[in-house]
Amino acid sequence: MTPETLRPADKRFVLVCILVCAASLFIGIRYFQRAFPEASIDFRVNRDTSRPLAERFLQDRALPLSGYRHASAFRYDDEAKVFLERELGLERANGLMPGEIKMWRWGHRWFRPLEKEEIRVEITTRGELASFVHVLPEETPGADLQPAAAREIAESFLSNVIRRPPGTLEFLDRQSRKRPKRTDHVLTWKVSGMELRGATYRVSVTVQGDRVDGYSEFLKLPEQWQRDYARLRSLNESTSLVDSLLFVLLGIGMLVSLAGHIRLRNTRWRTALIFGLVAFALQFLAALNEFPVAQYDFDTTGTYASFVGRVVIRAGLIALAFGGLILLLTACTEPVYRSSYPKHLSIRRMLSWPAIRTRSFLLASLAGITLTFFFFAYEIGFYLLANRLGAWAPADIPYTELLNTRFPWVFVLFMGFFPAVSEEWMFRAFGIPWLERLLRRRWVALVLASFIWGFGHAAYPNQPFFIRGIEVGIVGLILGWAMLKFGILAPLIAHYSIDAFYTAFLLLRSGDTYLAASGAVTAGINLIPLLLALGAYVVKRRFNEESAVANESEGMPAPQVPTEKRTESLPVTAYTPLGRRPLFLVLAIFTAGIALAPLKAPRYGDSVAFRLPKQAAEDAARKFLWQQGHNTADYKVVTQPKDRSDPSALQYVYTVVGTHGLNSIYGEAVVPAAWSVRFFKPLQKEEFRVDVDPGNGRVVAFQHLLPEEAPGADLPEAQAQQIAQRFLEDGKLDLGQFELKETKSEKPKARRDTDFTWEAKPGTRGAAGEARARAQVGIKGDKVGVWTRYFKVPEHWQRARERQNVYSLSVLGIRILLIVVLFAVAALMLVRGTRQGTIQWRRAALVAGIAVIFELAHSLNSIPVFASAYDTRLSSQVFTLAAIVGSAISVLGFGLLALLAAGLIMACYPDAFSTSIRNNLPLWRRDAIGAAGALVGVYLLFQAATGWLGYAASGRALAPSLLLPPHLGTYVPFVSGARDILVVALFCAAAAAFATRLWLQHSHHPLLCWSLVAWLILSFLPVSARRFSEAMIDVMPTAVLVLAAWLLVRYLFRDNYAAYFVAPALLASWRSSASWLAQGNTSLAVQGVLLLLVMIAAALALFTRSAPQAKLAQ
Structure with a gap:
């Protein structure tokens, strides 16, 4: 077999790539500043050299800093910057922002954990004071000055310290506040002659007691301009929101596709896990790397240890979310890409050494690098033309907080990796072939996938609102063509390189050797495989065979063998009805609950009643x-x-x-x-x-x-x-x-x-x-x-309540860890059930369809709720569009959750929605209604007990919250109440199925089972508790409720599947009905009675079938 070498066409392609890179580089160097002008910042002092200036000012004010922690950050008013650029033009704005308007500032903060007192100073990049504030507790003593005396002190400070004589200022506002042991005043002037298109430059002085403890300079923007700009930006945001609906639909398509491939055992979970772990590690390190920046926003109500703990937990959660998303996207994408493009390098092997040695890898890598240069020039040309036609974008700022982190290159790696992998997987590797199969036209799929991706960037502030979507959509077309021609590797390299380069751009220009070198390495890391491939070819003078690393070598799933349909006359599941004793117990529980319900303890909000329509x-x-x-x-x-x-x-x-x-x-x-x-x-x-x-x-x-x-x-x-x-x-x-x-x-x-x-x-x-x-x-x-x-x-009391301590952090950690573990176990159950064919997704989809209908009715019924959130800065058309799209996404999301809930039920109990179960309904009728009665009785007893416990523990427990009747703001509360019944029935049944299956699977390990129960109860500890009594009084009823649920399931619900749906539904209808009936409002009372009657009628109708001739278990 003849060794494969570079063909003549390949050599011409290499030459074209070199010419394109050279031309793009020339255009970039020559025209970049014209296409992307920057804000002008005069860095006469940097972060480090500005700190002594701030300390010297505080020393002159007799404010010692010993014992304080220090944090710093680069600060500026972004809205004021945008105003100046749009209204005055960038050239004039750049002339004002470094000097007359103190825009660019180094913020320095000195603070102590658990103490309110702190000091903040902002020094401009030219070394001038821009603001300072000395925050004091309200109990700190001081003088009780009249406003006139406070104004004299403030004007003296302005004249002698700031060098702004009162004659150059016009007095505007005063605010006086009487503290427990002093009086504070805030006085504001505007600078004469500094009116800029309706904006005024202002100075403010804070006098606490008889001391000047605050000063600031700021640009007060015209209110009408702010409203007009918000309306302008709403077009960007609504366009992005409409695009997100298409994004969600594509995401649902990915999940449907994934379910099919899981059923065929055609999913490469190991590959997905590797990509997910890389995303997790990069995001976790990037989040931890921002610790110095996070310190500037330290909340002084907590300890420093709790702050560190929150940062770590937050970093872990975000990393877990990003890693999980990449894992899911990879699992969805890989089988579709593999089956659609058998000749391209496989995702699993494309970065392996055998793949690097192939001709396809060399050409794809070269194409990706060339596209990086080309897009650099393309964006310059696009915006030079767009700017000439009237487009606008805010000026770039030649500084980033990345320069304040220890390892800025970690963020560069993450910002290259995550967008490249997530977006190329979804919109190229999956989106194009999936849409092509759906629409039967490749070019339509290419255009649609590209512009769904492109207009996902429409929320950027660029104007007009569609400009960014068009720009990125065209890029998407080119990347899509590159994938079809060279495989996913080419767009992946180009996407990574573009995002990493722009993220590292300021590192490259920083002048610091370490920052520049690390930025260059991380942004250009995609050159390494290309150089390896090129070097290997030069040495060996031939390429490896591609068939061993192409998609076709991965193997395709065998055609699914049609299985014989299950007959509709399956035998009825053996079921033992409840005996007389349990039924008498049910009657006793229900009767006790009804009898004790009126004897409720006094509770906060008892007098609240919405009697008024x-x-x-x-x-x-x-x-x-x-x-x-x-x-x-x-x-x-x-x-x-x-x-x-x-x-x-x-x-x-x-x-x-x-x-x-x-x-x-x-x-x-x-x-x-x-x-x-x-x-x-x-x-x-x-x-x-x-x-x-x-x-x-x-x-x-x-x-x-x-x-x-x-x-x-x-x-x-x-x-x-x-x-x-x-x-x-x-x-x-x-x-x-x-x-x-x-x-x-x-x-x-x-x-x-x-x-x-x-x-x-x-x-x-x-x-x-x-x-x-x-x-x-x-x-x-x-x-x-x-x-x-x-x-x-x-x-002082409020700060003590808001304090974050080891207890609150521990409870938060326990809760998050439990949710993550349970979510992972549920996901594994769904995957296993799909692979084994025990989940009948069509029936789950039917359940989800019914849920969507109810959710859609609820959304339409909630139009007044949406209308109450109307922002008058937006046009009613834009707001309505955003509300419709938001509701559509919410309805789809709810349907997806309902689908997964139904799937989880079948993963735990495969026959839950089968015909045999429907045949069993008459057998379960009496016991299901009895279980529902017992649940209502237990609920009423629980409410009474917790009410009296809270009343007896008044002053030592957490305050009860105000319980407003549900859905009062809708057109017809009954409609949304009916939807709640379905939600409660479905998700409670899913939770019960999941919990009982876990319990039964591990019943031979009782220690493990009861440890999980203890873990569950501990997760319900209130994070807001600040006393031992508050935590115990709040968690004790939870422990009792968990025990009651266990007893109900074990002795009454048992294997009566219908009870798990009917009982929660009846309880939900009882709660809503009782709440509406208690208001003394005729309309609500009628709807409450109607909701309860409809629920009872629906339950009876469900069971009105003649019992089949079945042999009951003895």
């Missing part, structure tokens, strides 16, 4: 606004239930005064729940939000949002305070029991807004320990624009 709440809100002088006739309106309680305040008050005190204070000082009525107009900022008490229709909070350009009066503070006091007194609030704590005065363009906050005095009904009820009123111009009431808890 939505329409009545809207009428009450309109009446209130009319009384305030506002006409809302032409406004759109949407109403949703709202939980108005703050979890921190709730916990504090509960700890101090217990359940009765909590209900008393939250019933009088702060209404815990409300109908939140919103009046708005698309694309207009002005809107009204009114909270209405759902029990009596009283308005309890109000907010009027106004654009900053809206005109209004410019009242003195005293006159504005009189209006606010009169409003509160008309609302029956006794201001004699309150004291003024905070005042904020702000000057928008054509009016003055002033906010006042009063706090309950000690010993009054609004005080609980150190917590105080507060009343806030904001005057916009000469009208009330804000009114609300809330609770303020002591800062």
Whole structure:
């Protein structure tokens, strides 16, 4: 056999590649800056040399730094940067940002774990002070200055330290806040003569007591510009969201394909595992490598050890997700690619030494490297033309936080590997052949796969919104052609090289030998196989035979032999009905639950009832606004239930005064729940939000949002305070029991807004320990624009509650590890069941289809919920499109989960959905209904017991949360309640099947079984608990519930498959119905009764078949 060598055509191809690389390099060097201009940064000081400047400033301010930890970061205001570039042009923006506008800053932070006090200083890259802040606990003592005295101190600081005389500034705003032992003031000026297209350059000074403890310079952007830019960006985001729907559909196709190949035992799990492990390792190291950057955002409520633990856990979780995704994508892609392109190098062997020695490898590697150079030139040409036609993109910043990490090359490797592998697998190696089989046209598949990938990049800020999608889509066409011509290796090399090069670009330009060398090696690592292949050919003067490493050598699955269909007359599974004793026990449990249900303990929120229908709440809100002088006739309106309680305040008050005190204070000082009525107009900022008490229709909070350009009066503070006091007194609030704590005065363009906050005095009904009820009123111009009431808890207590410690970290670790282990075991069960043919995916798909119908009905029924989240910066068309696409993705995701749940049930119990099971339904009818009754009875007893336990342990347990009735914000709660029944029935059945199968498989190892149970109970320990009593009181009912579930399954549910569906469904309908019936609302009561009746009727209809003649187990 003649040895294979380079052919004449190959030599011409090599020559063309050399010419393309040379031409691309020439274009890149000459035109890169014109195509991708950079922001101008004058690095007179770097991260290290800026620190002494910050320390010297703090030394002058008599702020010692001994005992503090230090962290640093590069800081800038991205939105301000974009504003200047878009409005002034890059050239003028570059002239302003390094000097007059202090944009580029080195941030330095000194902090101590578990202490609030910290210091932050920002020094510009030119070595000037841009901001500093000295954060103090609110209990720190200090002077009680009047605003005028504080302003004198601030102006003296500006003149003597910052060198900004008051004559160059125009005073704008003041905010005063009364702390327990001092008064703080924040004063703001704008710099005269620094107006830039409606933006103003401002300076702010913070005076704490009688010390200047804060200073900042910033560009205040025009509000209308921010809204317009958000609307512009929404086109990018909605385009990307629409593309993501196609992405999801392609992903579902991958999973369907994977299931088929698993059934044929045609999946190369070892190859998938290798790629997954590489992704895991690179992402884990990259995440840990960012530790110095993460330190800058250290949360001082936790210990340093807990911070390190959270960083490691987070790194591990993200790495596990990325690794799992690559494993899954590889498993889906490899068999499709192998069967579609038998002559190309196989994925499993393409990086092996025999493959490197082949002609295909050499040409594919050369093509990949050439494409890297070509795309470099292509993007330059594309954006030179696009910029000439009016396209825009934000200027690149010649700095990256990678330079602040120890091993920046790890991130370069990851950013080259992960996008290249994940995207080339999905959109080239899988997407093109799969779509070709589906659509019967290769060119259609190539175009569709390329532009699905391309428009996945549409969320970038480039304008117009479609420009990035077109640019990357064209790249996708070329990469797709390269795959068809040379195999997946060529686009894989090109994709890796492009992403790695752009990630390493600043490392190459850093001037540091280590950074430049490591960036060059990691970005150019794909040259190594090419050089090896070229060197081997030069030495041997021949190539290896390709057939041994091509896809065709991997072997194809044998054609599936048709199996005989299962007959529909399978024998009925032997079943032993419950005897009289268990049935009497069921009756006793249910009766006890019903009897004890009315004897429930007092609970937080007992007085909350949504007696008022939505329409009545809207009428009450309109009446209130009319009384305030506002006409809302032409406004759109949407109403949703709202939980108005703050979890921190709730916990504090509960700890101090217990359940009765909590209900008393939250019933009088702060209404815990409300109908939140919103009046708005698309694309207009002005809107009204009114909270209405759902029990009596009283308005309890109000907010009027106004654009900053809206005109209004410019009242003195005293006159504005009189209006606010009169409003509160008309609302029956006794201001004699309150004291003024905070005042904020702000000057928008054509009016003055002033906010006042009063706090309950000690010993009054609004005080609980150190917590105080507060009343806030904001005057916009000469009208009330804000009114609300809330609770303020002591800062030291809140920080103690938020503290992350070894306990919370341990519980989090236990919980995450359990979820990962159970997820992995369930995945293995699904794979094994698919391979063995025990999962009937068509029947699982039928179940998923029914679930999708219910979820779609729920989504349509939830349109008011979506509408309540409308952002008035967006057009209604864009928002509607985003809501529709988001709902479609959600429905598809729910259907996929339902499919997997049904599949898991069959993986554990293969006959769960078989005909024989349907024949068994009459045998199970009585026992299934009995099991459902027992479950409802156990639930009612459990609720009663936990209620009394929580009441008895008031002050020592976690505060109970407010339980709002489900789906109040939908059109018809009944529809979404029916969907909940299906969700609960299906997923509870899947969980029960999974748990019982695990238990039975390991029943011969009782120690292992009960260890898993203990692990499960420990995972339910509350992360938010900060006292031993809180953890124990919360986890004890969980342990009892797990034990009750075990007893129910063992003695009542047993092998009655129907019970596992019917009982959870009946319980779900009971809970929703009981909640709606308790509201005193006729419409809800009717729907509650109807839901329960429909569920009972459905259960009876399920069993109304004559019992087959079957022999029962004796």
